[in-house]
Amino acid sequence: MGQTHSDERRAPPSREELAKALASTHSAAKFADKCFTSLELYSFKEVFKSLADQEQNVRHLKEDTIARFLEIPDVLSVSPVIFQMMSYIGAFPFLRDAPAVLGLEEMVMVITIMTDRYQRVLAKGSADRRKLLFKSLAVYDRKLSEPLNNDEPPATDGPGAPTTPSHISGFAVDIAGDDEDELGDEDGDELVLAALDSLDYANVYKHGDGPPPHTALIPADNWKKVIMLLLLVSPLGAQESLSSYSNRVVGEELEQLRDAADCIVASFLDVEHSTGITFPRFNSIVASSVPFIFIGFTPLFEHFLFSKTLDFHKRVGDTTAASTVVTDVVQPLLQDKGSILNLSIMSQISFFVPGESLFRKLRLLYTGDEDGFSMGSFETKVFNWRAPTIFLVHGTCIPDEAHKASGAEATFLSTLPPRRLPSGNRGTGERVTFGVYLSQPWRHTHRECFGDSGSILFQLQPVHDVFRATPTNKDYASFTKPSASTPIGGVSFGCPPPQPTQAYRRSSTISMGPVSLVVDSSFEFGCFTHHYSSRGGSAFQGSACRKFDFQDRFEISSLEVWGCGGDEEAKHQAERWAWExxxxxxxxxxxxxxxxxxxxxxxxxxxxxxxxxxxxxxxx
Structure with a gap:
């Protein structure tokens, strides 16, 4: 009998047993203990109690209640989408039961997945979380699935994926179980641990949880709304109120927020093959181009873990209501004003460069508008900065046809290799913005380039794209002034360093890398090359969203460099400038x-x- 009892205990718990383990208050508390501290859990219950409505003896949170509590701006129109996400994630790990009523236990699931606590419970970490977040945003494209079920090729015309209702109407209420689990504590612990192990259910394309990936799409409009919210909350600190950023959702700053979101959505949406965003595309772009995009959700949803009614400074029996309020001066997110970088662009960059290096840390070192478009002034302003920098260049595309160019434009085009790749944009006059993140200080290039494997080449406009450094080729960055021995100078990224002129070698053509950015020595023109079909050998990786060859040649309108660092770097720079x-x-x-x-x-x-x-x- 003892052997039989031992075998029964080793048998994996059934779905019904796991559901009961997670549904009962006693076991749900055990689950929460794996993710929250006792103080966080106590505060969460206080917050939930103050916010919850009651229907059919079930306490739950409504969409408008959540939107008000999190202070989500109405102008973004994103509250229904966030509520859809939460209602889906609340059913975790049994996603076939979604949408869920957002009760106390369901909100434990939501907060765990929407914050960085997911790392404690998801078997495959961020990969599982991406799948779960995709499913929480996706809709079922019936028009796409019908021909697939009939073994016919999918239709290529017709409207896109149907929109998701703003509100989830109606819900089923399970019969409440007893608070006390009939199993012993040891068996209860095993069930809860088994439930935690079962969080591999985040692989939502198994176990029948929802439609298969080829019929699940995120509507582009919904994804844009979520991105706008993520751009807004990206600098949010712990317990910081989102309403303090209300100035970012009005007037010109709201338009900048929309523009940045449009550029990011463009990298996810393959309009030639799909009316929405598919999971393979979503998974690939998030991992390669915006790995930190969901970081802002952590401080936003952690508001549920801090009760404003708790006062830990009040002594027992103290009836004094008055308290001293200390107001700290909040440092602005961006201290200097540039012609390219703004708050939305900085938030966009924080999706692939850690935000702690950007927000309240960036200092404008050089801007062509004020310091002059010359390599000399660039060197004076930038070379003494001993911390990472961000190089930004903005301009408008020039004609593909060389015969339409004249003057300085024709001279620049003549320095490019004769083989031209097609433009990667919609046409002449398109605005483009490129940039480079360098962790090493700038210096003159003689025989070797500078930079390291942490260097990042990126495009911000009109398509968000990130090209990370490769370890095989170290031609990351070069700064070469024109001279008698190197007549073609300038600033380049991903290109071999300019070599001294020799009698048998052409000196009038720039040596372009497969994935590279070049700015001429006069800071008038630039060229970005993406030779995707080349067989390796590049200092930077190819695009994850544009797997084809293209080249953008543009006239520069703005160029600036920002320093990432603190007071020590700024002090050293100021001392150097004072000496000069x-x-x-x-x-x-x-x-x-x-x-x-x-x-x-x-x-x-x-x-x-x-x-x-x-x-x-x-x-x-």
Whole structure:
């Protein structure tokens, strides 16, 4: 009998047993203990109690209640989509039962999955979470599935995926079980641990949980609304109110938020093959181009874990209601103002560069609009920064046909290799924005490029795209001023460093890398090349969303460099700038203008400022 009892205990629990283990209050508390601290759980129950409505003896949260509590702006029209996500995730791990009533136990699931606590319970971590979030946003495309069921090719015309109702009407209420589990504590623990192991149910395409991946699509409009919210909450700190960013959802900043969201949606949507966003596309783009896109959900949904009614500074028996309120001065997210970077662009970059390096940390080092479009001023402003930098360039596309170009534009095009790739944009006049994240300080390029495997080449407009560094080719970045030996200088990323001119080698053509960005020495023109069909050898990886060859040649309108760092880097930069200013002033104070040109020239030569004699000069 003992052997039989042992075998029974080792047998995996049934679905009904797991459901009962998760549904009962006693076991749900055990599950919550795996994800929350005792204080967080106590605060969560207080928050839920203050927010919940009651229907048919069931306490639950409604859509408008959640939207008000999280302070989601109405102008984004994203509340129904977020409620759809929560109602689906609340049924976890038995997703076939979705949508779920958002009761106390269901909200435990929601908060666990929507915050970084998912890492404690999901078997495959972020990969499982991406599948779960996709399913929570997807709708079932019946028009696409019908021909597949009839073994016929899918239709290529007709409207896209049907829209999801804003509100989920009606719900079924399960019969409430006893609070006390009839099993012993040890057996209850085994069931809860088995339930935690069963969180591999996040592989939602198994066990019959929802439609298969080829018929599940995220409507582009819904995804854009979610992205706008994610851009807004990306800098959100712990217990920080979303209403403090209300200025970002009005006027010009709201338009910038929409523009950034449009560029990101463009990378997910393959309009030639689908009317919505498929799971393979979603999974690939999130992993490669926006790996940190959901980070803002953590501080947003952690608001459920902090009760405003709790006062840990109040002593027992203290009836004094007055308290001292200390108001801290909040540092702005972006201290300087540039012509390219704004709050929405910074939030967009935080989807692939950790936000702690960006928000309240960026400092404008160089801007062509104020410092001049020259490599000399660029060097003066940027080279002394001893921390990571972000290089940004913005411009408009120029014609593909070389015969339409003239003047400086024709000169620049003549330096490009004769083999031209088709444009990657809609046509002449399209606005483009490219950038590079460099973790190493800038320096002159002689024989080797600088940068490391943490370098990131990216495009922000009109399509969001990220090209990460490869370990095989280290031609990450170069800065070369034109000279007699290297007549073609400039700034390049992903290109071999310019080599000194030799008699047998052409010196009038730029050597382009398969995935590269080039800016000419006058900062007038740039060229981005994506030779996807090339067989490796690139310093940067190819695109995950545009698997074809293209090249964007553009006229530069804005160029700027931002420093990622703190007060120490800024202090070092300021000291260097002050020293250079003193040196420049000392040079200006040289006593010139005596009328004797030869004497003035001799004085400058002795100072080592002009001429070939730079030894400091001699009085003899």
């Amino acid at each position: 200013a003193r040196e420049a002033e000392a040079r200006r104070r040289i006593n010139l203008g005596t009328g004797d040109i030869e004497a003035d020239r001799a004085l400058l030569e002795m100072a080592g400022l002009i001429g070939g004699n730079r030894s400091g000069g001699s009085m003899m």
